[in-house]
Amino acid sequence: MQATDGFMTVSMPILTLLIFLPILGAILTAFLPREESGLHRGVALTFGLVTFALSLVLLKYDPDFSSTTATVVSSRFPTMQFVESYGWIDGLGARYTVGIDGISLWLVLLTTFLQPIMILSTFSAVTERVKEFMIALLVLQAGMIGALVALDGLLFYIFWELMLIPMYFMIGIWGGAQRHYATLKFFLYTMVGSLLMLIALLYVYFGTDAVTAGGGYSFSLAELMAVPLSEGEQYWLFGAFALAFAIKVPLFPFHTWLPDAHVQAPTAGSVILAGVLLKMGTYGLMRYAMPMFPEAMVTFAPWIAVLSVIGIVYGAVVAMVQEDVKKLVAYSSVSHLGFCMLGLAALTPQSVEGAMYVMLAHGVATGGLFLAVGVIYERRHTRLIADFGGLAKVTPVFATFFMIIVFTSAGVPGLAGFVGEFLVLMGASQSQVLHFGEATYWFESVSGAMGPEANALVFAGIAASGVIFGAVYLLWMFQRVMFGPIKNPKNAKMQDLGVREVLYMTPLLVMCFVMGLFPEVFMSRMHSSVDAFMEQMRPGIQAKLTAEQRQVMQLSAQVNLGAPASPAPAASAPSMEAAKPRPSAGDEARVREMIRSRGFKLNDEGKKRIQRLHRGAAAPQGGAQPSEQ
């Protein structure tokens, strides 16, 4: 294929294939005879598996950007790989540009990974209009992958809307009794957000003539991000984008469409909704809203964090009192996605990477939970917790699967759920931006020299209470469904998992363990992209730093420099680390005073080290590790 516009030669248009293979599958399915539902399933499954196999090529993504042979790199998108770009609507300045980085890579893989699992799960669940259902699933996949890999505003918007249509039909046609109400709510909610986003997108688009080479307009993400915007403009535009994404996530209080949609959707619809669609909100924030408007993001960060923390606790507490298993899982999604949003709002490398990991783990765990709910629903045609009890005895294999998924969702370490949530909380507790100004530093008397981190700690602390509630609602539900004596005779003859069900549950289970034990497998491909993301957010963060905050950072930098055992900042250290101002000699007295006030006496060696430290710090290349001297 011909290289264009400074792009390197494309060896295989892998991303385009990933988008259009499912479309091809949908077209093929459309031409199959209606009665052959087995054939529809077979075709859809085949396409799902082939797409997944093909998507594994993306694992060649090179986080170090060292080899250019394996993955295609573009000069215009230096953080992206597998970039393809073709002319599309030249008059509008819209191009077909796709590419992935460490942020979208795993979400694409999650999408392709869940697809065959979902298709397998529908074999017995969907018996009517199989053909249309499979077409909807395939189109949906194309839409999701497209939205994840698009690097062009218009292209993204089109895929974003494309996802909506099959989902609308899925709930509307194959849904439960109140599906019409749920579909309408889902559709209107999302459309309100989408529309605002479109307006904001166009506003920025009409500013791109200032930054393009030829003076024309461009939808390219690179140009959209370069448009100079005043602070006031940023606030409004960010607000519009953020609202669209917040509805999708959903962030409290925009969440009420989710329980309805989940409860009415068929199992596969719920899996895909929880597994990937919700992440489109957080992904959109990371890809568009946050890097395009960093100052606005940082200003709104504490407010977003407030809503996230409310969502975490609120979702969990409401989940606790649900009588319908599926609604319970839906509310648990509100809680988990709250972690995700908190991580993004906290803007530390740990929290952002944690948020990304929560997206993946939640996709696996909640996808698994919905599949498990689907299993019992198919057998008993009810989802009310009260109708069950004692199932563990009659369905031991299912109980084992279900339990491991439940514990993953509850965030037990060693399983997938823990890593992301912990990183989010840990990152949030260290955040520099989660405060409402100097007047509101809480806990200062307790936390000593902590400053704004004390505020961040309050956020992290309240959010961490979600781990308690998470255990309560999940274990209570599990107990009422699986343990105890069998009260309802209808449950006594319940079938355990069949081969097909074991087949589609097992990959999820394996992922629960792999993601929990070896997160670095996934995260090693995220680090460089998160660093790049943090670099984009840096202007915003720096603007937010208060005088006192700078001072505190300075102080802590000094004191920690003397720590021989503290890990040296890694090469990929957060950009904020680099932003730490150098310690000045004037603070030496303060450090001494602090150490003295805490009841320690400096010995001679200690005095020498502090002096050495400050001499080193005062010098231009200061801040060197004293141990090196």
Place this chain on the structure above:
Amino acid sequence: MIPMFAMGASDHDDHGHDDHGHGDHGDGHGGHGDHGHGEHGGGSSWWMYLLGFLVLAPTLMCLFNGVVGSSGVSYNPATGEYSSPILMAIILAPAIGAVINGTIGQKLPRPIVNLVGCAAIGLAFLFSISAVGSLMGLEAPAAEGHMAHQPIVYNAFKWIWVGNFQIPAKFVLDPLSAVMILIITGIGTLIHIYSAGYMSHDPAYARFFTYLNLFCFAMLILVLGGNMLLTFVGWEGVGLCSYLLIGFWYTDDAKASAGKKAFVVNRVGDFAFIIGMFLIFTAAESLDYQAITQLATTPETAGPLMGIATAATIFIFIGCTGKSAQIPLFVWLPDAMAGPTPVSALIHAATMVTAGVYLIARMNALFILAPTTMWIVVVVGGVTALMAATIAVVQNDIKKVLAYSTVSQLGYMFMAVGSGALTAGVFHLMTHAFFKALLFLGAGAVIHGLHDEQDIRKMGGLRKSMPIIHWTFLVGCIAIAGVPGFAGFFSKDEILWNVFAQVHAGAPMPGLHVVMWIVGVLTAGLTAFYMFRLYFLTFHGESRVAAGVTPHDAPAAMAMPLIILAALSAVGGYLGVPHILGGLVHWIPGIGEAMSHHILHTWLEQVFTPSANALSIRFEHDQEVVMEWVTMGVSVVVALGAIAASWMLYARPSDVPKTVAERASLPYKILSNKYYVDELYALLFVKPTLLIGRFFHKVVDEVLIDLLLVNGAAWVMESMGAIGKRLQDGNVQRYAGYVVLGLGAIIFLLLIK
């Protein structure tokens, strides 16, 4: 696949382990009865396990040593650390056992499952011995003429690695974790063997051994983890296994609830643990124990840690109260007795519940920076010890007595570590592991021998029919009561003496320590009293056993662990002989013969050096010898007196207990209802949370957001449409009127401008 919930071929309910089903034993208790107790399933074949174990284990050991050299310890000059993969072998052995039994165990014959379960932990024990042996060899001269043991470190892989938050899967064997792994794997092995007998009629034996192995795996991670987060992994892991094992007989809703309660209450503690980690990371930028200790003990780097030390240690201590069942989070442990008795012995007496004590000992360098936390620990420990002991006095369930006794003894350990007597805390942890495991296993053997009877009012006179259980149980009672010469005496005496000694050591509140010492002595008396009450009611007097039940003694697989643990309970205390009693001669290589009264103290010294320096004060021994004799004398007299009282009241027919219960009916009622703490918590936390949840769901979600905002927005749109519709009704005169009105408005606006 993994039928971990499989109950086996037969229907479990028919073999119900109905602990609450006192009385009619003619039916339904087939789980342990009616299967011919003469030749007990586990009994006849336990030699086989032992033999297989004895053959298999050394073979594997030889293989291991052959492959990686002697214990595989190698020196890495770059980091200055000794490293050995044997640490991984210790941890992974039980994990492999769990995987085997968890996946194909249901299809394997029972002896194989037993063998796999026992061999997995037994191997871990042998590996532990080997590793600790190597550790003893790695001595290097340290300050003050003592020898320090270089820890053995094993970095397995990068676990979580984001920016400056770097958590390796790093395992560290130092003297403290050495003590812990020997307890875990040693007592663990005995309890596994015992379980082969105890569970010999339960169809879900494979699931049982899976969970038990999994627990040991998690517990080993907890103590060997080189940083707080790995400890947290083990911490939650043991909680998870505890949940699974308490609710092992899950078809009983009450047992499943007990498991859930344990997990949730522990989660409250874990929540605090997490906050503690945040604080520490904020200050230290590391969660590595070695790094934290180094930062905290180096004056010029301790600044930030001092700032958060009090807050962080309080949060961590809250975590410890969860796992170690202290006030306010002790409520789960008594309920946890719903699990099979070997579980109670292993998890809820010997190992898991001591994790809190271990953690404080591990983080002593940080705790010592926070005197406020230290006295909170002492007070919480002391109050818990006394409170639980008073409850234990009136309990009638043999396991409940032991459960409250465990809570009480854990309180002792916290008193010790809170007083800075870390060695004493760990010492009591160890002796307690011996005698409490023994007592639980003994109780389990009694329950087993009486076909699932747990009510001591339905026992009595069992010493004739259960001689082995009787004698070993007696040893356990003597040990816990603090009779001189037995294990409990040494460790308890050391704790009491250290609490008392704080008065002279310049503690911030000397009065508090006097009070705490009195609390400790009172608790010691109560302990001796209720333990011997239990002993006399169970084994002496007239038999009150229900008709139709023929008590039988422990089968061999259960008797062997009892005898070994009884021996340990008897002599385990000599690892820490108080110096006024002479102590032992300790040989220190390279330095020569040195007097050491306390082997354990010498062994743990390097771990506790940081805090020892801070508290080094103390006083000259010779000046205080008299005081030490006096305090020791007081506690011995109190203990013996309490035993005598117990003998008078319970060994012979006596009306006094009944009279006391009637006369003091209110205190008796409060005590038998455990101070109504469960009820209080339900009122304060459980019900309000559910209420809030319903309020959020019904009011906020359904009314405020959906009805007012969402449907309200729709209604506004609709109304606007309705108004617009009326405006354009086709009436031309009205349109003209609008035009005039509009014109008038414009003119008006122009005029006022």
